[in-house]
Amino acid sequence: MRTREACAALDAADPLHSRRALFALAQGDIYLDGNSLGPPPHSALERLEAAARHEWGAGLIGSWNAAGWMDLPLKLGARLSRLIGVESDEVIAIDTVTVNIFKLAGALIAREGGALAAEAGEFPTDGHVLEGLSRISGAPFHRVTADTPPSQLPDDVRVLVKSAVHYKSARIADFERWEREAAARGIAIIWDLSHATGLVNLKLKAWGAKYAVGCGYKFLNGGPGAPAFLYCARDEIARLEHPVSGWLGHKQPFEFEDGYAPADGIGRWRTSSPSILALSALDGALDAYDGVDMALVEAKAQVLGDILLERAASLGLETACPGLGERRGGHVVLRHEQGYAIVQAMIARGITGDFRAPDLMRYGFNPLYLSHEEVFDAGAALAEVIETREWDQPQFTQRKAVT
Amino acid sequence: MRTREACAALDAADPLHSRRALFALAQGDIYLDGNSLGPPPHSALERLEAAARHEWGAGLIGSWNAAGWMDLPLKLGARLSRLIGVESDEVIAIDTVTVNIFKLAGALIAREGGALAAEAGEFPTDGHVLEGLSRISGAPFHRVTADTPPSQLPDDVRVLVKSAVHYKSARIADFERWEREAAARGIAIIWDLSHATGLVNLKLKAWGAKYAVGCGYKFLNGGPGAPAFLYCARDEIARLEHPVSGWLGHKQPFEFEDGYAPADGIGRWRTSSPSILALSALDGALDAYDGVDMALVEAKAQVLGDILLERAASLGLETACPGLGERRGGHVVLRHEQGYAIVQAMIARGITGDFRAPDLMRYGFNPLYLSHEEVFDAGAALAEVIETREWDQPQFTQRKAVT
The missing domain is CATH 3.90.1150.10 (Aspartate Aminotransferase, domain 1)
Structure with missing residues (x-):
C-alpha cells in the first residue's frame, strides 16, 4: 500500500x-x-451569474444575437468535441441524455429498419427509452445479456445503445472491437458517454464511433441536470432525420414556415429553445478543462x-x-x-x-x-x-x- | 384617444x-x-444564485433530497396550476414545449390511433413536431386551414394541437366551443399555452380541457429557454404512457430496474434529470405572480x-x-x-x-x-x-x- x-x-x-x-x-x-x-x-458560477444579470437582465431579447445565445449549443458542442475526440462541428449541447438517445435511435431506426437493443444492467434510461421508442415505432426491442458483443446480437438488431463506462461496475467498453463487429453486421452503436466524458481519454473518431450522447453534470461539472450533448459523425448528419422535429432544428427557423426542413449541419439535432442559463453554467464549467x-x-x-x-x-x-x-x-x-x-x-x-x-x-x-x-x-x-x-x-x- | x-x-x-x-x-x-x-x-435572479452557490456549491449531491431538487418539477407544476385553472397535481415543469407536445401527442395517438392535426400558420413547432411523430409512428398528419373547428376536421383526426393565443395574430381561442366539438367527435386537444400563460385568465378545467403544454420564458419571466410545462387531467394520467420513457419517469427510479414501469402520478411525464438551475430561476420568477x-x-x-x-x-x-x-x-x-x-x-x-x-x-x-x-x-x-x-x-x- x-x-x-x-x-x-x-x-x-x-x-x-x-x-x-x-x-x-x-x-x-x-x-x-x-x-x-x-x-x-468558480468559472461556472461566474458565467451563470453574468448570463443571468447581464445578458438576460440588461440585454433582454437582444441577447439571442448580441450575446450569442442562438449559437451557444454549437459553441459548447465545439468545446466538448476535443474531450471526446471528434471534430468541432459534430457535437451539439442540447436536451437531456434520454431525449438525445430517443432522437438518435429514432432517426437510425427510421433509416435502417430492424430492431433496437440494449444490455441488461445498463443505466436504466438507456433501455427504458428504447422501450418507449419501440412502442411508438413498432421496431422490436431486445434486452440482451450484459456485454454481448455485436457479433452475437440477434440478427435483426440495427441499433445498439451501449455505455462507454458502466455506471455500476466502472468497466470501460472495448470500443474498437465493438465498432469493428458492429460495422461488419451493419449495426449502429450509440455510445452513452455519461460516466466517461471528462474522465476517459476518448478518441471516438479514431475508434470508428459515429454516434454518442453524454451528460453535462458528472465529470464535466456543468450543474445539476446540466444540458446533455449529442455527437453525430459528419457524413451521417445529412442522412438522418430525428423524430422530435422542433422549430429550432429547422433550416430557416425565423421564416416561420409550416413545413419542416431540417438544418444542414449538426444544428438539425436541436428541438426548441434550450435553457441559456443552464448552457451558460456548463460553458463556464468547461473552462476547468481548458488545456488539460x-x-x-x-x-x-x-x-x-x-x-x-x-x-x-x-x-x-x-x-x-x-x-x-x-x-x-x-x-x-x-x-x-x-x-x-x-x-x-x-x-x-x-x-x-x-x-x-x-x-x-x-x-x-x-x-x-x-x-x-x-x-x-x-x-x-x-x-x-x-x-x-x-x-x-x-x-x-x-x-x-x-x- | x-x-x-x-x-x-x-x-x-x-x-x-x-x-x-x-x-x-x-x-x-x-x-x-x-x-x-x-x-x-429580482426574485428569479436571487433564487438562481442561491441554487447555484448554496444548493449546488455547498450542498452538492445531497441537495437532490435536502434542497428538494427531486420534487422541483412537481412543486413548480403546483405553482403553475393556479395560473391555468387546474389542480395542483396535474401539472409538471419539465423539458421543452416541443418535447412535451411530442410526449402528449405520442401517448394519445398510441392509445387512440387515428391521425394528428395542426393548423396552417400556427407557431411552427406545433406542426413540425407532429410531422416528426407522424414519420416515426405511422399516424397520418393533417395540416388544416387556420381556425378549422373540430367538427370540420378530417374524420380520422384524434389529436389536435391548437394555440390558446396565436403567436402572430393574438387571437384567443374559443376554448369551450373547441372542447365541446372535440368531445363530440372523440378528439383530444393539446392546447399550446405558450403565448397565454401568465396573461390570459385561463380556466382550463372549467372549459373541459384535458391536455396542454406551455412556455416558461414569455409572460412567466423564467429566463431564456426556461423549462416548459405539461398539463394532463388527473383521470387521464394513469391511462397514458408517453414514448420518451426515461428513468426519472419510472415508478421507482432508484431501484435501477431494467424494465420500465411509469410512476403513478404526473411524475410519469418526466424523462431524465432536468436543469435544476433553470427550474430554480423559474421558481423565483413565479413569485411575481403570487397573489395576483x-x-x-x-x-x-x-x-x-x-x-x-x-x-x-x-x-x-x-x-x-x-x-x-x-x-x-x-x-x-x-x-x-x-x-x-x-x-x-x-x-x-x-x-x-x-x-x-x-x-x-x-x-x-x-x-x-x-x-x-x-x-x-x-x-x-x-x-x-x-x-x-x-x-x-x-x-x-x-x-x-x-x-
Missing part, C-alpha cells in the same frame, strides 16, 4: 494539482461523488482509484469493479453488507460517495480537484469507520430515500 | 402598478417584448393594448390583430411596409418590440411591469418615428438576423 508520504510526493509532481483552486469546494471536504454530480468550478491533457486525467484517475483499492484489499473488502492496475472508468465499487451505513458515516466525516443497493459503495475520482493525499485520507477514514464500527449508529443505519 | 393624464390616472388606481418594483428592468426602458422573452424578476388575480392581469393587458391601438388608428396604421375593445392575447400587431426599420428605430429609443416578416410590428404587454403611461409614451414615440421618418436611416433599414 502506498504511504501518505508517497501520495504527497505524487501530488507535488502532479501537473493537475493546481486545478483544485478552480473549484468552489469547501476546504477539507473530500468529494468522491463527482461521477454523479460534479461540484461547481485527457491522457493525464485518465491516468491520474487510475492511480486515485488504485489508492483506494489498495486500502480495500488491506481491509479484505470485496470489489465490484476492475481491480488494482486494471483499467477502469473513474470510480471504484466496494461491497460491504453495511455499505449503506458506512457511506453515511463517511459523509458525516465530510467524505462524500454514494450507495447503490443492495450493498455497493461507489466512490468516484475527478483528477481535476482531487489529490492523491485526499484519496489516501479517505481510505484511512474508511478503515477507521469499518474497524471501529463507527457506522453502527442509528443516524447511519436508518435508511432514507437515496439519490 | 386617451390622454397621458388619463393613463396616469389609470396607473394611480392600478393594484398591479407596484409590481414593477419586483423586476430588474432599467428605469426608462419600455419593454414591449415580454411575450417573447420576459425580463428577470389573473382576471385583473388580462383586463389590464387589454387596456394597454387598446392604448397602443388608439394611437395606431390615429396614424392610420393597419392592424393584424383583434381591434379596439376586442379580446386579444397580450400583444398587438401593426402593419407597416417599413415595419422592420420602425421597430429598430423604436429600440434605439429604448422601446423594445419585435418584427415578424414581411411587415408586422409586434408589441406585447405584461401588466406586471408595464404602466398605462409607459404604453402611452411608446405610442407617442411610434407617432414621432413614423411622422418624422426617423426610421429612414441606414442603421435602421439594413436588415440583421432576426430573432
Whole structure:
C-alpha cells in the first residue's frame, strides 16, 4: 500500500494539482461523488451569474444575437468535441441524455429498419427509452445479456445503445472491437458517454464511433441536470432525420414556415429553445478543462482509484469493479453488507460517495480537484469507520430515500 | 384617444402598478417584448444564485433530497396550476414545449390511433413536431386551414394541437366551443399555452380541457429557454404512457430496474434529470405572480393594448390583430411596409418590440411591469418615428438576423 508520504510526493509532481483552486469546494471536504454530480468550478458560477444579470437582465431579447445565445449549443458542442475526440462541428449541447438517445435511435431506426437493443444492467434510461421508442415505432426491442458483443446480437438488431463506462461496475467498453463487429453486421452503436466524458481519454473518431450522447453534470461539472450533448459523425448528419422535429432544428427557423426542413449541419439535432442559463453554467464549467491533457486525467484517475483499492484489499473488502492496475472508468465499487451505513458515516466525516443497493459503495475520482493525499485520507477514514464500527449508529443505519 | 393624464390616472388606481418594483428592468426602458422573452424578476435572479452557490456549491449531491431538487418539477407544476385553472397535481415543469407536445401527442395517438392535426400558420413547432411523430409512428398528419373547428376536421383526426393565443395574430381561442366539438367527435386537444400563460385568465378545467403544454420564458419571466410545462387531467394520467420513457419517469427510479414501469402520478411525464438551475430561476420568477388575480392581469393587458391601438388608428396604421375593445392575447400587431426599420428605430429609443416578416410590428404587454403611461409614451414615440421618418436611416433599414 502506498504511504501518505508517497501520495504527497505524487501530488507535488502532479501537473493537475493546481486545478483544485478552480473549484468552489469547501476546504477539507473530500468529494468522491463527482461521477454523479460534479461540484461547481468558480468559472461556472461566474458565467451563470453574468448570463443571468447581464445578458438576460440588461440585454433582454437582444441577447439571442448580441450575446450569442442562438449559437451557444454549437459553441459548447465545439468545446466538448476535443474531450471526446471528434471534430468541432459534430457535437451539439442540447436536451437531456434520454431525449438525445430517443432522437438518435429514432432517426437510425427510421433509416435502417430492424430492431433496437440494449444490455441488461445498463443505466436504466438507456433501455427504458428504447422501450418507449419501440412502442411508438413498432421496431422490436431486445434486452440482451450484459456485454454481448455485436457479433452475437440477434440478427435483426440495427441499433445498439451501449455505455462507454458502466455506471455500476466502472468497466470501460472495448470500443474498437465493438465498432469493428458492429460495422461488419451493419449495426449502429450509440455510445452513452455519461460516466466517461471528462474522465476517459476518448478518441471516438479514431475508434470508428459515429454516434454518442453524454451528460453535462458528472465529470464535466456543468450543474445539476446540466444540458446533455449529442455527437453525430459528419457524413451521417445529412442522412438522418430525428423524430422530435422542433422549430429550432429547422433550416430557416425565423421564416416561420409550416413545413419542416431540417438544418444542414449538426444544428438539425436541436428541438426548441434550450435553457441559456443552464448552457451558460456548463460553458463556464468547461473552462476547468481548458488545456488539460485527457491522457493525464485518465491516468491520474487510475492511480486515485488504485489508492483506494489498495486500502480495500488491506481491509479484505470485496470489489465490484476492475481491480488494482486494471483499467477502469473513474470510480471504484466496494461491497460491504453495511455499505449503506458506512457511506453515511463517511459523509458525516465530510467524505462524500454514494450507495447503490443492495450493498455497493461507489466512490468516484475527478483528477481535476482531487489529490492523491485526499484519496489516501479517505481510505484511512474508511478503515477507521469499518474497524471501529463507527457506522453502527442509528443516524447511519436508518435508511432514507437515496439519490 | 386617451390622454397621458388619463393613463396616469389609470396607473394611480392600478393594484398591479407596484409590481414593477419586483423586476430588474432599467428605469426608462419600455419593454414591449415580454411575450417573447420576459425580463428577470429580482426574485428569479436571487433564487438562481442561491441554487447555484448554496444548493449546488455547498450542498452538492445531497441537495437532490435536502434542497428538494427531486420534487422541483412537481412543486413548480403546483405553482403553475393556479395560473391555468387546474389542480395542483396535474401539472409538471419539465423539458421543452416541443418535447412535451411530442410526449402528449405520442401517448394519445398510441392509445387512440387515428391521425394528428395542426393548423396552417400556427407557431411552427406545433406542426413540425407532429410531422416528426407522424414519420416515426405511422399516424397520418393533417395540416388544416387556420381556425378549422373540430367538427370540420378530417374524420380520422384524434389529436389536435391548437394555440390558446396565436403567436402572430393574438387571437384567443374559443376554448369551450373547441372542447365541446372535440368531445363530440372523440378528439383530444393539446392546447399550446405558450403565448397565454401568465396573461390570459385561463380556466382550463372549467372549459373541459384535458391536455396542454406551455412556455416558461414569455409572460412567466423564467429566463431564456426556461423549462416548459405539461398539463394532463388527473383521470387521464394513469391511462397514458408517453414514448420518451426515461428513468426519472419510472415508478421507482432508484431501484435501477431494467424494465420500465411509469410512476403513478404526473411524475410519469418526466424523462431524465432536468436543469435544476433553470427550474430554480423559474421558481423565483413565479413569485411575481403570487397573489395576483389573473382576471385583473388580462383586463389590464387589454387596456394597454387598446392604448397602443388608439394611437395606431390615429396614424392610420393597419392592424393584424383583434381591434379596439376586442379580446386579444397580450400583444398587438401593426402593419407597416417599413415595419422592420420602425421597430429598430423604436429600440434605439429604448422601446423594445419585435418584427415578424414581411411587415408586422409586434408589441406585447405584461401588466406586471408595464404602466398605462409607459404604453402611452411608446405610442407617442411610434407617432414621432413614423411622422418624422426617423426610421429612414441606414442603421435602421439594413436588415440583421432576426430573432
